[in-house]
């Protein structure tokens with residue numbers, strides 16, 4: 001199987017346990033769902049049960065956060081085996097994770113940490129993608145993360161890194177347009193150049209989500225509606241790709257399902273409507289010491305959708 | 313492509329350094345000036361701080377979700393402080409978050425200030441008992457249960473002599489002997505939430521609790537001491553005859569033998585039992 005056999009699933013949303021009952025009762029007209037693989041790998045309770053029921057009515061994709069493809073630790077064979085086992089049950093259209101590392105020394109920070117974009121990283125990651133693809137017997141799909149720092153050692157632009165990775169391994173790309181926007185604001189690159197220079201034929205899926213704008217930087221909080229700038233980026237990428245599976249992620253302050261669904265359906269209007277003018281706000285003038293000290297109210301990047309709960 | 317700057321750490325060195333910085337910010341402050349770019353006036357330490365904050369807040373959120381009653385019974389500030397100490401000494405080594413809070417009750421036990429005292433403070437016993445109950449609830453909720461068990465097999469409890477039976481408990485059954493009437497306390501605690509009543513009464517009297525799951529609903533099943541011990545023994549030995557003999561010896565109460573089938577049927581209906589079969593049916 002190659003990424004070119006993968007279908008366009010249409011418009012989907014990230015499956016969150018708050019919505020299980022609603023989905024089971026109302027069977028909303030959503031094309032597909034994406035699950036966080038780790039939430040179901042070791043679950044034998046209500047959530048797994050509900051997942052398998054929902055799976056009967058909708059196509060699914062397994063999206064992971066712990067593959068740690070960029071880590072210098074050896075690949076976690078136990079995790080890969082559990083992932084494969086879950087995939088045999090869920091039969092996902094594909095399995096995805098992130099271009100990142102999550103920990104070393106067998107620890108897990110449960111964050112999606114950036115890799116320096118160098119030849120060393122590229123070789124290391126490509127060799128690991130080959131290993132994972134051989135084991136899973138399917139192409140891996142990798143997502144661009146949102147980042148808050150860049151390394152002085154980096155020599156490759158992120159879009160080139162993704163292109164080279166896909167070219168060398170046959171892996172597919174999951175392009176999160178919100179992550180591009182957040183990273184562009186945090187590092188000062190042009191998000192339009194980023195999406196233009198991607199190899200569009202390698203893009204299997206697009207992510208949409210909301211972020212928190214703190215003025216001099218943005219945090220990828222997945223806790224609100226998609227911003228206008230991100231919709232504009234989406235519209236452009238939609239045109240470049242000719243249409244690929246699109247998914248809305250919402251992980252904190254999760255609204256009722258109909259609200260989420262309405263937000264997702266905006267993607268249809270963007271697809272069908274005229275291409276909106278792209279007006280991105282420019283980054284403000286540099287102001288030192290603007291990062292807030294540690295407070296409980298700080299917005300959290302990459303929020304975890306932590307599953308706790310039983311049948312209602 | 314730009315050219316690499318000299319004397320940069322290898323990928324492996326960089327990841328070890330960055331992980332240390334995220335988990336123990338005070339250890340490596342100032343180390344990253346040549347490694348992380350400054351832009352928009354935001355320097356290396358400030359950029360790292362976004363990851364440091366995110367790390368602790370993200371995991372703290374998971375801990376809060378796992379121990380809501382502990383927060384309600386004590387306080388959110390106290391809980392956050394304890395949870396942060398716990399996370400610092402018990403960083404996650406799992407690819408999922410199911411076991412993040414697993415050792416929190418043990419940590420509270422190790423951390424109790426009256427550990428060396430001859431008389432122990434009830435408040436700490438209560439705290440640890442409540443934390444254990446909450447952890448068990450999580451384990452029962454996520455564990456392998458008895459939902460797919462064939463209900464017909466439970467009729468063996470009525471039709472066959474007990475000494476001919478083997479009992480397989482649900483793997484997600486958890487058993488807690490609390491020095492307090494914990495379930496009653498929690499009922500009051502959650503009621504006072506809505507009615508804005510006075511603080512719930514905590515009665516110091518042993519309570520035997522089976523935490524079980526029936527049709528994907530986790531519940532507390534309060535049992536008698538002999539019933540509790542019966543379940544504890546069955547967790548290690550599936551032969552009902554052996555177990556009942558031990559219970560008989562322990563309690564010297566012949567009536568228990570007569571009550572046992574009713575109790576086991578009740579336990580099965582609450583999801584405590586996954587399988588019943590005849591001893592000869594290996």
Ligand SMILES: [Fe+2]
Pocket residue numbers: 143176179207249
């Ligand atoms: Fe994403």
